[in-house]
Amino acid sequence: xxxxxxxxxxxxxxxxxxxxxxxxxxxxxxxxxxxxxxxxxxxxxxxxxxxxxxxxxxxxxxxxxxxxxxxxxxxxxxxxxxxxxxxxxxxxxxxxxxxxxxxxxxxxxxxxxxxxxxxxxxxxxxxxxxxxxxxxxxxxxxxxxxxxxxxxxxxxxxxxxxxxxxxxxxxxxxxxxxxxxxxxxxxxxxxxxxxxxxxxxxxxxxxxxxxxxxxxxxxxxxxxxxxxxxxxxxxxxxxxxxxxxxxxxxxxxxxxxxxxxxxxxxxxxxxxxxxxxxxxxxxxxxxxxxxxxxxxxxxxxxxxxxxxxxxxxxxxxxxxxxxxxxxxxxxxxxxxx
Amino acid sequence: xxxxxxxxxxxxxxxxxxxxxxxxxxxxxxxxxxxxxxxxxxxxxxxxxxxxxxxxxxxxxxxxxxxxxxxxxxxxxxxxxxxxxxxxxxxxxxxxxxxxxxxxxxxxxxxxxxxxxxxxxxxxxxxxxxxxxxxxxxxxxxxxxxxxxxxxxxxxxxxxxxxxxxxxxxxxxxxxxxxxxxxxxxxxxxxxxxxxxxxxxxxxxxxxxxxxxxxxxxxxxxxxxx
Amino acid sequence: xxxxxxxxxxxxxxxxxxxxxxxxxxxxxxxxxxxxxxxxxxxxxxxxxxxxxxxxxxxxxxxxxxxxxxxxxxxxxxxxxxxxxxxxxxxxxxxxxxxxxxxxxxxxxxxxxxxxxxxxxxxxxxxxxxxxxxxxxxxxxxxxxxxxxxxxxxxxxxxxxxxxxxxxxxxxxxxxxxxxxxxxxxxxxxxxxxxxxxxxxxxxxxxxxxxxxxxxxxxxxxxxxxxxxxxxxxxxxxxxxxxxxxxxxxxxxxxxxxxxxxxxxxxxxxxxxxxxxxxxxxxxxxxxxxxxxxxxxxxxxxxxxxxxxxxxxxxxxxxxxxxxxxxxxxxxxxxxxxxxxxxxxxxxxxxxxxxxxxxxxxxxxxxxxxxxxxxxxx
Numbered sequence: 012x013x014x015x016x017x018x019x020x021x022x023x024x025x026x027x028x029x030x031x032x033x034x035x036x037x038x039x040x041x042x043x044x045x046x047x048x049x050x051x052x053x054x055x056x057x058x059x060x061x062x063x064x065x066x067x068x069x070x071x072x073x074x075x076x077x078x079x080x081x082x083x084x085x086x087x088x089x090x091x092x093x094x095x096x097x098x099x100x101x102x103x104x105x106x107x108x109x110x111x112x113x114x115x116x117x118x119x120x121x122x123x124x125x126x127x128x129x130x131x132x133x134x135x136x137x138x139x140x141x142x143x144x145x146x147x148x149x150x151x152x153x154x155x156x157x158x159x160x161x162x163x164x165x166x167x168x169x170x171x172x173x174x175x176x177x178x179x180x181x182x183x184x185x186x187x188x189x190x191x192x193x194x195x196x197x198x199x200x201x202x203x204x205x206x207x208x209x210x211x212x213x214x215x216x217x218x219x220x221x222x223x224x225x226x227x228x229x230x231x232x233x234x235x236x237x238x239x240x241x242x243x244x245x246x247x248x249x250x251x252x253x254x255x256x257x258x259x260x261x262x263x264x265x266x267x268x269x270x271x272x273x274x275x276x277x278x279x280x281x282x283x284x285x286x287x288x289x290x291x292x293x294x295x296x297x298x299x300x301x302x303x304x305x306x307x308x309x310x311x312x313x314x315x316x317x318x319x320x321x322x323x324x325x326x327x328x329x330x331x332x333x334x335x336x337x338x339x340x341x342x343x344x345x346x347x348x
Numbered sequence: 349x350x351x352x353x354x355x356x357x358x359x360x361x362x363x364x365x366x367x368x369x370x371x372x373x374x375x376x377x378x379x380x381x382x383x384x385x386x387x388x389x390x391x392x393x394x395x396x397x398x399x400x401x402x403x404x405x406x407x408x409x410x411x412x413x414x415x416x417x418x419x420x421x422x423x424x425x426x427x428x429x430x431x432x433x434x435x436x437x438x439x440x441x442x443x444x445x446x447x448x449x450x451x452x453x454x455x456x457x458x459x460x461x462x463x464x465x466x467x468x469x470x471x472x473x474x475x476x477x478x479x480x481x482x483x484x485x486x487x488x489x490x491x492x493x494x495x496x497x498x499x500x501x502x503x504x505x506x507x508x509x510x511x512x513x514x515x516x517x518x519x520x521x522x523x524x525x526x527x528x529x530x531x532x533x534x535x536x537x538x539x540x541x542x543x544x545x546x547x548x549x550x551x552x553x554x555x556x557x558x559x560x561x562x563x564x565x566x567x568x569x570x571x572x573x574x
Numbered sequence: 575x576x577x578x579x580x581x582x583x584x585x586x587x588x589x590x591x592x593x594x595x596x597x598x599x600x601x602x603x604x605x606x607x608x609x610x611x612x613x614x615x616x617x618x619x620x621x622x623x624x625x626x627x628x629x630x631x632x633x634x635x636x637x638x639x640x641x642x643x644x645x646x647x648x649x650x651x652x653x654x655x656x657x658x659x660x661x662x663x664x665x666x667x668x669x670x671x672x673x674x675x676x677x678x679x680x681x682x683x684x685x686x687x688x689x690x691x692x693x694x695x696x697x698x699x700x701x702x703x704x705x706x707x708x709x710x711x712x713x714x715x716x717x718x719x720x721x722x723x724x725x726x727x728x729x730x731x732x733x734x735x736x737x738x739x740x741x742x743x744x745x746x747x748x749x750x751x752x753x754x755x756x757x758x759x760x761x762x763x764x765x766x767x768x769x770x771x772x773x774x775x776x777x778x779x780x781x782x783x784x785x786x787x788x789x790x791x792x793x794x795x796x797x798x799x800x801x802x803x804x805x806x807x808x809x810x811x812x813x814x815x816x817x818x819x820x821x822x823x824x825x826x827x828x829x830x831x832x833x834x835x836x837x838x839x840x841x842x843x844x845x846x847x848x849x850x851x852x853x854x855x856x857x858x859x860x861x862x863x864x865x866x867x868x869x870x871x872x873x874x875x876x877x878x879x880x881x882x883x884x885x886x887x888x889x890x891x892x893x894x895x896x897x898x899x900x901x902x903x904x905x906x907x908x909x910x911x912x913x914x915x916x917x918x919x920x921x922x923x924x925x926x927x928x929x930x931x932x933x934x935x936x937x938x939x940x941x942x943x944x945x946x947x948x949x950x951x952x
Contacts, residue, residue, distance in 0.1 A: 016817050078924070273916070398950055440949070461576075461577035
């Protein structure tokens with residue numbers, strides 16, 4: 012393992028998240044077993060008050076996960092100098108087999124936490140808290156996922172070894188160490204462009220359709236969630252395949268991370284922040300939909316779902332617009348007009 | 349307006365020192381009337397007040413507000429109802445020290461997010477109505493007892509509630525100030541607000557403003573309406 | 575949305591007023607918080623600046639340096655050695671270099687004597703670094719004598735003083751002509767200290783090194799990138815160690831924050847009770863407290879970070895120097911080039927704000943669930 016501040020910070024953050032969820036698990040079990048909304052007993056009051064703690068905790072975990080994803084990528088970028096052949100974050104993440112799984116797990120936990128908070132949000136608006144049991148069962152399910160994500164991250168960091176000069180045998184040290192792939196493989200630009208604009212367009216259209224129906228159409232919400240997931244994947248693929256090339260103005264530099272660097276004016280954030288926000292909103296719109304069946308939630312789910320659809324539509328539109336603007340301004344010519 | 353059915357309220361439930369502060373209350377509080385709860389300390393009148401005012405929930409029994417059952421509502425929604433429909437005047441006034449009179453008055457409206465200008469205008473209007481306009485920027489700890497109570501009344505009115513709840517409003521006032529308070533109360537009743545108060549001060553319960561007195565002892569109601 | 579914003583503004587207003595009312599109580603925690611940020615920020619800024627400095631030193635150095643090894647020790651390059659390298663594809667230039675160390679008994683410090691590849695001074699003249707200028711009170715056209723290892727006294731005229739820009743690189747440098755160098759050290763003719771190779775394409779460097787190692791089994795090629803990597807990980811490691819040591823301080827701070835947040839004064843408890851009674855929701859109180867924590871954190875972070883910046887870049891990190899620098903004795907006055915790095919700031923944030931947030935989370939919740947009827951019961 013490389014003993015390094017950012018790594019320690021990331022591990023610390025993961026440990027905190029796992030600890031927070033682990034410590035709250037017994038209380039979640041108690042909520043599931045003892046919850047009785049009809050009762051006016053002091054115990055019920057205590058359980059109700061405890062739900063505030065869980066909402067706060069999960070918000071904390073969500074925020075921390077988001078910050079951790081950023082720091083994780085940031086740090087991978089910075090450490091690339093330490094590994095032979097690693098030119099940027101992709102290289103660092105490829106140092107061992109767990110780099111990308113660790114990043115993906117982090118992103119997955121972020122989306123799951125966002126979905127949980129969305130369900131929590133609608134539940135808290137209904138006067139009978141109809142989803143309490145299910146919510147806390149989900150929380151218990153989230154805990155092991157979070158722990159797994161932390162474990163993968165730990166293993167990844169433990170497996171990192173810098174190629175350094177050792178004093179004994181001199182210089183050709185890291186003999187025969189395979190050169191790491193500094194570039195991610197990518198799709199050809201033309202199909203990637205079709206996929207990119209097509210999926211974003213589909214997600215926006217579905218979000219508009221869902222929103223237009225006042226958030227009441229269940230099918231539209233499920234399609235929107237699916238389209239959001241697809242758009243997320245397609246956008247990442249598109250960034251890899253052609254957007255990054257335009258930003259770097261270099262026909263072979265496929266990297267989803269370098270765009271976050273100051274050299275490129277932190278342009279990546281303009282792409283990723285709306286994309287992550289929109290995807291989370293789109294997924295959440297689908298995730299809350301099954302509960303529209305419950306009497307007390309019907310109006311709440313519809314209203315909230317509509318708002319999520321609006322966020323998703325705007326976010327995806329912004330992503331597409333920003334990517335297009337970046338391509339427009341680029342001096343690189345990839346496709347002959 | 350507010351109906352209570354066999355309300356019971358326990359404290360320290362399940363422990364050795366468990367006791368029932370309210371034990372089977374049935375009461376109907378009528379709209380636009382001034383009702384007083386009278387009884388010795390420990391009779392449960394303040395506990396009853398907290399249940400009517402959505403500050404706490406009954407352990408057993410039902411509370412109906414305008415026909416809607418609110419006894420099983422989680423705190424989150426009770427708070428919403430409380431903020432919108434009830435204004436409170438506490439025995440100790442319970443103003444926040446270090447804040448000016450105006451800032452204290454607009455506090456209950458913060459969670460509503462109403463524009464500040466609108467709130468301040470309303471607060472000024474209320475203060476002027478109680479002849480306290482000149483003290484609006486004074487910190488509340490510099491105010492006299494009577495002034496503090498008037499600030500507390502303004503605070504209770506900032507969200508324009510239908511129901512006013514006052515707990516022992518004259519306990520910390522001398523006779524003169526208590527008389528003034530009753531004058532203010534009369535004005536509020538005339539505006540058509542429902543008022544519920546607890547008191548064992550004859551000046552209050554025997555005043556003409558109070559239309560109905562309910563006697564309490566040991567967590568139970570004693571009399572039928574006067 | 576507008577309503578939500580207005581509400582947050584009210585909460586911030588209230589918490590600001592409430593913080594102002596409890597200055598003394600909050601100042602203590604704020605002070606400790608600032609000190610913590612200051613310490614951690616000093617460490618990270620300092621090591622990062624050193625790393626940058628090292629990178630700058632090395633940026634000017636050749637891609638590959640070839641040393642000859644005898645019995646595992648660095649030895650002189652004999653005549654004819656350079657020719658044996660022959661032509662390797664990708665190598666632009668092969669140069670023998672001459673440099674060595676000289677211990678000056680007057681200043682009790684080591685200087686680096688060197689023959690520059692270009693613009694070497696005329697025989698009998700030297701160019702000195704700024705540290706030497708200070709230590710020996712030299713100026714342009716002054717003369718200075720050094721007693722060589724053979725015992726002879728050599729006098730040189732100072733032709734020029736190197737600019738201050740990057741003192742760390744040039745502070746102890748003494749540049750002279752090849753003839754002066756060989757005469758001063760009695761350096762055998764035709765021998766060199768090592769060989770520098772310039773390689774234009776970074777991807778070729780490794781192949782060049784492999785070919786060199788094959789052609790000259792007694793040679794050791796040192797790649798610039800490897801040196802850079804080694805420096806980087808040494809500094810990271812040191813920084814990590816210091817942070818690990820300081821983790822005790824972070825923990826103590828977390829406990830203090832927990833203590834402060836859970837030990838609400840009677841007055842504060844009463845206030846929260848009042849707020850809840852008059853219509854504030856538990857969530858509103860939590861949000862209000864969240865803003866309070868955020869304001870404290872940002873204030874502490876900003877003040878601590880700025881203080882650390884001043885400490886490191888204007889006072890040369892006088893508090894930490896002995897622990898972290900440890901690679902030279904001479905330079906008492908070198909100034910680091912200011913540099914702030916996003917990862918550093920983000921990491922620092924994780925080390926300070928996150929523990930604080932985690933520590934106050936539960937106490938905040940505990941305070942927020944105060945019974946709304948508590949004000950009536952007292």
